[in-house]
Amino acid sequence: MELSKNLLIERLSSKLDLQGVFLYDYCIGDEIKAHLMVVITPVKGVSPSTITPIVKLCMADMPEISFHVVLEGDWLSQLRNGSLYHSFASLPKHRLFYGRAKEIDRLLNKKVVSSLMELNRSDYEKAKQFSGEYLDAAVGFAIEERFDQSLYMLHQSAEVRIRSFYTLLGRQLGKNHNLENIIKNVRGIVPELLSVFAYNTEDVETYRLLDQAYRACVKGGTLEIAVEQYDFISTQCIYLVEILDAMVERMATEVAAYHAMLPEDKPEEGKKSAVEVVKQKEKLHESQLVVCEDFSDFPWPQQYKDNANR
Numbered sequence: 001m002e003l004s005k006n007l008l009i010e011r012l013s014s015k016l017d018l019q020g021v022f023l024y025d026y027c028i029g030d031e032i033k034a035h036l037m038v039v040i041t042p043v044k045g046v047s048p049s050t051i052t053p054i055v056k057l058c059m060a061d062m063p064e065i066s067f068h069v070v071l072e073g074d075w076l077s078q079l080r081n082g083s084l085y086h087s088f089a090s091l092p093k094h095r096l097f098y099g100r101a102k103e104i105d106r107l108l109n110k111k112v113v114s115s116l117m118e119l120n121r122s123d124y125e126k127a128k129q130f131s132g133e134y135l136d137a138a139v140g141f142a143i144e145e146r147f148d149q150s151l152y153m154l155h156q157s158a159e160v161r162i163r164s165f166y167t168l169l170g171r172q173l174g175k176n177h178n179l180e181n182i183i184k185n186v187r188g189i190v191p192e193l194l195s196v197f198a199y200n201t202e203d204v205e206t207y208r209l210l211d212q213a214y215r216a217c218v219k220g221g222t223l224e225i226a227v228e229q230y231d232f233i234s235t236q237c238i239y240l241v242e243i244l245d246a247m248v249e250r251m252a253t254e255v256a257a258y259h260a261m262l263p264e265d266k267p268e269e270g271k272k273s274a275v276e277v278v279k280q281k282e283k284l285h286e287s288q289l290v291v292c293e294d295f296s297d298f299p300w301p302q303q304y305k306d307n308a309n310r
Contacts, residue, residue: 011058084120
């Protein structure tokens with residue numbers, strides 16, 4: 001069963017004040033997952049979450065594709081603020097429908113794209129470094145069979161990575177260190193992460209050992225962790241950070257490819273600096289001065305000289 005793009009846009013337009021539809025995909029391990037971003041005009045008292053059932057209804061007889069709904073103002077704000085995720089999602093090749101494509105192109109101009117790539121790459125690379133240090137510490141504690149301490153380090157590694165990734169989505173997480181809540185916040189835009197940390201399956205209690213180990217170590221306590229439990233959680237944590245890294249690399253690569261296609265900024269012809277403008281005005285003023293001839297040596301009659309000095 002294939003996704004009927006035209007039919008989907010027709011249905012969404014008939015039920016919503018639709019502004020844009022974007023279709024792109026993620027790589028979760030070896031699987032490619034399609035995702036839909038639906039942009040709507042804000043309506044007073046209506047949140048994106050209340051629109052979700054309507055979108056599901058429009059896609060009832062179509063392939064199951066994850067999606068999220070965003071208000072147009074919020075989406076444009078994310079583009080202006082240089083969100084790597086929203087820039088990637090809004091690339092021309094991902095647009096199924098958008099009535100004001102030129103407006104997006106202006107927001108994705110060469111200067112903006114260049115600066116956002118540099119900034120986002122820099123921030124995420126710093127987070128990767130910190131996260132990697134926590135992973136190294138986790139390995140050291142595991143060798144000593146201090147599995148609770150190792151899980152604490154794995155928790156910190158995953159939290160740093162996810163927080164940085166969430167920033168690329170144009171969002172900020174609070175001071176809450178509960179990994180389960182953090183991942184459930186991210187799933188609003190990237191629901192595929194729950195396939196890695198599946199808090200909705202029978203393994204939920206095993207995943208929660210990460211938060212339990214974090215709380216125990218912060219309070220100076222200990223927590224008994226079986227070897228099998230540790231092996232399972234550590235494997236999933238490493239898998240999670242690898243997926244996040246791959247997603248960021250994919251987004252940055254595609255935005256960079258779009259960046260390379262943009263024309264070079266042409267210098268504005270005839271534009272002068274402020275100093276040059278001032279000098280030109282002074283020169284013009286000098287050329288406009290009225291130069292009067294000097295008649296002081298003319299032999300004027302005395303009566304005219306007397307009248308001039310009165």
